[in-house]
Amino acid sequence: MSSLPPRHHCPYALDGSAADIHGEAAALRTMGPATQVELPGGVAAWSVTDPDLVRRLLVHPHVSMDAHQHWPAYLNGDLPADWPLQIWVDIRTVQTAYGPDHRRLRRPLVPAFTARRVRALASRIAETAAAVLDDVAEVAATAPDGVVDLRTHFASRLPWLMVTALLGLPEAMHDDFQRINDTVFATDLTAEQAAANTAEATRLLGSLIAVKTERPGDDVTSALVDAHRTGLLGEQELADSLWMMMGAGYGTTAGLLDHAVVNLLTHPAQLDLAMSGRVGWDQVVEETLRHQAPVANFFLRFLTEDLYDEATGLTFARGDALVINYAAVGRDPGVHGPDAHVFDITRPTAREHLAFGYGSHYCLGAELARLEGRIALPALFSRYPGLAFAVAPDRLTPLPSLIFNGHRELPVRLDRTSNRWT
Template identity: 40%
Template sequence: MTMTDDRFILDPATRDIHADNERLRAAGPLVPVTAEGVPAWAATRYATLMTVLTHPDLSRELRHWSGRDALPPGTAIDRIVTDTSMLNAEGERHRRLRMPLTAAFSQRRLNGLRPRIEELTARLIDHLAEQPSDQPVDLRLEFAYPLPREVVSELIGIPPEHQDELHRLTDAVAQVGDLEDSPGLRKELHELLDQIIDERRGTPGEDLITDLFRLHEKDGGRLSEDELFATIELLFIAGHVTTVNLITNAIGALLGQPGQLGMLLSGQCPYSAAVEETLRWDSPIAYFPMRYAVRDVELDGVRVRAGEPVLACFASTGRDPDQYGPDADRFDITRTQTQHLAFGHGPHFCLGAPLARLEGEIALRALFTAFPGMRLATPARDLPPLDTLLGNSTRSMPVLLGPRAR
């Protein structure tokens, strides 16, 4: 991270995002930054971000951004802020778009999914057990990625005949394999998802696409065609990419802290504690755009002018010593204060949070129970980062599995 004209320039390819974030927090609670060519305020501390996520004078609606016409095209920020789903809706429109999805992530639906998640996890464990135990295996590619991808495909209702091509494209979005993410690839993905949704009109099932079509027909277009398509696309992509990062980051943290893993294997701590501490300590999301000042507003002594954007620094707030104490940068699954903002807060709190937590807990328990002697083939700090402003993880997670437990 460099600094020009009193403004920090965020580097998507940084080798140490947490060192960058420490500098941001030291500079203040609300810091001027440049992100992918966009000037913005960065909310760096827990209390400040909590205020930003709930402040009535800060909106996700793009029309409030005075600098939107100068937005560089094809960037991660461009993809997020121009999304037409509930992601960037407010008030009544946000409630109208979000309400139909609550059933998809209800406790009843999750209880129904648990056996299938466990089955998919067991299949992946069996596949890992077939690999040479003394050769490195990339757990991001072979485990952390395919599990949430398969789960969200079933939840949404992706037909089997389209899954190979869809997975080829989403490999790039999740940054696994050799295919690079790009605006052209995103266009291909968008067109394929549109084709799948169109084809599913005549083939109802027990899935989210069917639920949304029924609501669309029953309520006489309460969800427009564009809103329906945008919603499904958002859920498919957001519904698995961040969970990939969560599982990858948890594996790296636990294998880098042998004493922590020992408490899980002995039963001293539940796997849910490892999931929550990973979400705090190494948030799957690095920075997330944007909220815009509807009118001039003062935040922690800083005046944000009407139309100026504010960037959420999720990975920074998870290590804020003002919130978590002087050892905030230490991974500790026995920590009593694990409340975090990794899934956001307020009206835009992540709908898929319960599913991500469930997948993370099932995945980690199965993996470390099967391979209790697993160790990192390369220290996590030496692995290449994702090279994206949004995601916080590594491009791979090579491990030596060791023998499978009997």
């Protein structure tokens, strides 16, 4: 450990700007299956990078996601008053609940994500993808030098339209909600910026709830409003559940599509394998999820009791906070071999990832995200076979988020002949 730069000593200070998620994950992996880290704001936690340890912790009865019950630093007021990540422990959703509360909060969401309901969305995804790709062509036709940001106009646009359709979000609210969604998950915000975003999100959610209370429909928002009316959800749980649905259903799939595009454009031989049908698009999706986990780090879990992990020899103390480092887990050499850092859609272990979690907190929308990827990616590359970057790929800028893994922009041209990058 002494040969590493100072930032790599325990506790390792996580970079809130997320400038190099995988470099950070690789460094943490060298320190052991779990390493003490310092979160933005100087808050102590463990970063868990070993896949087997992650599985054990995610199903352990002494591991909670509820800071309101099980994080002494939160309960005792030991966190900085201006902690920029406060929203991640304040919210009350299925993602932050424990035991009976988790089951209660999950119940009204399950009907929207049954296998039958998800399969029935295939035609709508295809229609939406076609419309989005029409818009991409229109933007490119009027843009300087024909450059279009594929992050904004494809990778983000499709999942946003799908999640807002599921939620029944009125079109007049789309832009405001998307703007806040695109900023609230950043982990390099000042305390003032984070507080302003939280206040704006609260206002917008109040407006949406009022609309759906007055005019309910066949959508997830109306189902959650009804669950609140019958006493199943509290007022904060209702608003926070809606916010969670938007962020999780939008940001994760946007990251999946974003990184799939980047990896396929920078690996043209693999793109050819997929386009020719020699490798299925389901395999492309799974390898992307493994290689670039859309949620790089999941905040936070807490120990309800002291826990000794016999396999690793690590002891976690009651009240310790855990960050699950899915970026590191997906590239574990013990599972995927010494070339785990390489994108390879023929990889036999591609499906052996934890990108959607594990156990009772496995992502409800996992199959919907996969379906969007399997439909949207071949639609994109079939429509625009000359697609190419408008900048060198190493100039792409990552999102400033330790949570969502993606890029700020994906500038491309639709005609490869006008571009020297492949």
